[in-house]
Amino acid sequence: xxxSNLVVVALFAAVIVVLGFLPPITLGISPVPITAQSMGxxxxxxxxxxxxxxxxxxxxxxxxxxxxxxxxxxxxxISVLMGPTGGYVVGWIIGAYVTGLIAQSTxxxxxxxxxxxxxxxxxxxxxxxxxxxxxxxxxxxxxxxxPFSKAVIVNLPFIPGDLIKAVIxxxxxxxxxxxxxxxxxxx
Amino acid sequence: MLxxxxxxxxxxxxxxxxxxxxxxxxxxxxALYFTGRMAVQAVAMVIAGAIYxxxxxxxxxxxxxxxxxxxxxxxxxxxNIWLLSPQEAAVSTLRLxxxxxxxxxxxxxxxxxDFMETITWILQPFExxxxxxxxxxxxxxxxxxxxxxxxxxxxxxLKEAHAARGIAFRPLRAIGPLMILALKDADAIADAxxxxxxxxxxxxxxxxxx
Numbered sequence: 001x002x003x004s005n006l007v008v009v010a011l012f013a014a015v016i017v018v019l020g021f022l023p024p025i026t027l028g029i030s031p032v033p034i035t036a037q038s039m040g041x042x043x044x045x046x047x048x049x050x051x052x053x054x055x056x057x058x059x060x061x062x063x064x065x066x067x068x069x070x071x072x073x074x075x076x077x078i079s080v081l082m083g084p085t086g087g088y089v090v091g092w093i094i095g096a097y098v099t100g101l102i103a104q105s106t107x108x109x110x111x112x113x114x115x116x117x118x119x120x121x122x123x124x125x126x127x128x129x130x131x132x133x134x135x136x137x138x139x140x141x142x143x144x145x146x147p148f149s150k151a152v153i154v155n156l157p158f159i160p161g162d163l164i165k166a167v168i169x170x171x172x173x174x175x176x177x178x179x180x181x182x183x184x185x186x187x
Numbered sequence: 188m189l190x191x192x193x194x195x196x197x198x199x200x201x202x203x204x205x206x207x208x209x210x211x212x213x214x215x216x217x218a219l220y221f222t223g224r225m226a227v228q229a230v231a232m233v234i235a236g237a238i239y240x241x242x243x244x245x246x247x248x249x250x251x252x253x254x255x256x257x258x259x260x261x262x263x264x265x266x267n268i269w270l271l272s273p274q275e276a277a278v279s280t281l282r283l284x285x286x287x288x289x290x291x292x293x294x295x296x297x298x299x300x301d302f303m304e305t306i307t308w309i310l311q312p313f314e315x316x317x318x319x320x321x322x323x324x325x326x327x328x329x330x331x332x333x334x335x336x337x338x339x340x341x342x343x344x345l346k347e348a349h350a351a352r353g354i355a356f357r358p359l360r361a362i363g364p365l366m367i368l369a370l371k372d373a374d375a376i377a378d379a380x381x382x383x384x385x386x387x388x389x390x391x392x393x394x395x396x397x
Contacts, residue, residue: 003386004377006323008370010330011338015369017189017331018338022358036358047366059327066302066328067192067294075255077192077294078209079287082216083256084263142220144263145279150270154263168359175363180371 005052008182012048012056013063016040020072037072039165039172041092042128045099046107046120046173048182053096061089087139091132099127103173109181113174120173124166129159189335192252192294196243200296205305208293215289219282225274228281235288242295249291256287303328326385330376334369341368 001009020037044053060070061081069076071089081089106119133155141151177183200208219231240249250257260283267276303325310321345364349356380386 001320001323002377003381004374006327006386007330007373007377007380010327011334011369011373011376013327014331014334014338015366017335018342018365019362021339022342025359034359036362039362043362043366048370059324059331062303062306062324062328063331065306066299067297068189068299069192070189073255077252078212078290079253079256079294082212082286082290084259084283085256140263143279143283144260144267145275145282146263146267146270150266154266168362172363172366176366176370179363180367182370 001055005055008048009052009055009059012044012052013059016044016056016060017063017070020070024072034161034165035072039128039169041095041132042099042124042166042169043172044096045101045127046103046123046169046183047176048100049104050097050100053100054093057093057096061093064089084140084143085136086143088132088136090139091135094135095127095131097127098131099123102126103183107177107183109177109184116174116177117170120170121166124169124173125163128166128169129162189332191299193298194242194244194295196296198242198296200238200242200292203296205293205297205301206308208297209305212286212290212293216286219285223278225278225281228278228285231285232281232288235285235292239288239292239295242292244295252295253287253291257284260284260287320386323386338365338369341365344368 016037019040020035022036024035041053041057044056047053048056063070064076064080065078067077071080080086100123102123103120106122107116111119137151137155138148140146140154141148144151146154215231215235219228222228240246242249260280263283264276264280267279306324307321310319310324313319314321342361342365345361345368346356
């Protein structure tokens with residue numbers, strides 16, 4: 001990995017940690033408060049692309065294992081991974097990668113703005129929501145001894161908030177693409 | 188700013204090798220998963236809990252660190268009582284508690300540096316395959332810790348800039364500008380790292396080994 005990419009990965013991981021310190025925001029539509037950190041997967045893929053985005057989340061995972069409380073609410077340590085919600089943390093890595101792959105293949109500079117928004121939104125929904133749940137829900141089901149279908153139902157209340165996050169991530173990613181494009185220089 | 192979950196002390200767990208402790212979590216976790224007997228899970232939970240709560244920190248601190256995980260386990264336990272049976276709910280709840288207490292005990296008794304050594308060791312095969320340079324992981328971790336205060340400062344700066352212009356500050360709207368502020372220094376920092384030869388035999392132009 002080029003040194004500049006290594007630095008981008010570290011910078012992005014630091015931003016993800018900082019987002020975890022911001023107070024959660026409650027919006028009317030969703031019952032679950034929105035934490036800025038959980039948008040990180042979408043942001044990572046859409047802003048720095050598949051490889052660097054996944055690497056930033058691998059770095060977060062290393063920090064969690066090493067006992068640094070880098071996750072929102074001051075969570076950290078191996079207990080987070082061994083607990084019922086550990087699958088989401090692992091899902092973030094692959095989710096960021098998939099988000100990046102889709103963003104890289106659908107969004108280009110110089111495209112009409114609307115197409116860029118659509119590309120980022122699709123990438124965020126597939127990578128940042130579908131992939132993360134595809135790993136998090138089976139893990140939850142196994143770890144908590146809960147039937148798979150019930151584990152799906154337990155996750156449903158979070159979906160409206162996730163869709164709002166995808167919208168916010170799309171807007172932020174498009175702002176960065178316009179102001180300081182990183183995605184085209186994918187690692 | 189970011190305090191490690193390590194707790195200073197000299198208990199039996201403190202003296203064990205980090206790799207052995209990580210292996211212990213995996214073995215115990217898997218073994219408990221393949222046992223449906225409540226007595227085994229209960230004994231494991233009591234032993235893991237005793238180890239965790241006997242570490243040199245207050246009970247309050249010990250509970251506080253695990254609050255989010257314990258809350259999730261409690262909610263899932265209640266849902267399982269309602270969905271399955273109290274018996275099955277007890278088995279899965281005890282198992283989760285046992286593994287979480289044990290994992291938290293390992294986290295509290297292992298220094299970041301020791302973890303990093305073990306992680307670097309685990310990554311060796313990947314280094315041989317040319318996928319990753321194990322030493323980069325430690326460097327990247329150091330960079331993150333170094334960048335955190337800067338990025339907080341960027342965030343505070345954005346807040347002040349909004350206040351100075353009399354605009355209401357919305358944290359979510361600040362994400363885009365925060366990203367740009369954070370990432371625009373990347374090239375200069377990378378040049379500084381390469382100029383000092385910190386990554387050793389890596390050529391600055393392509394990052395491959397010479």
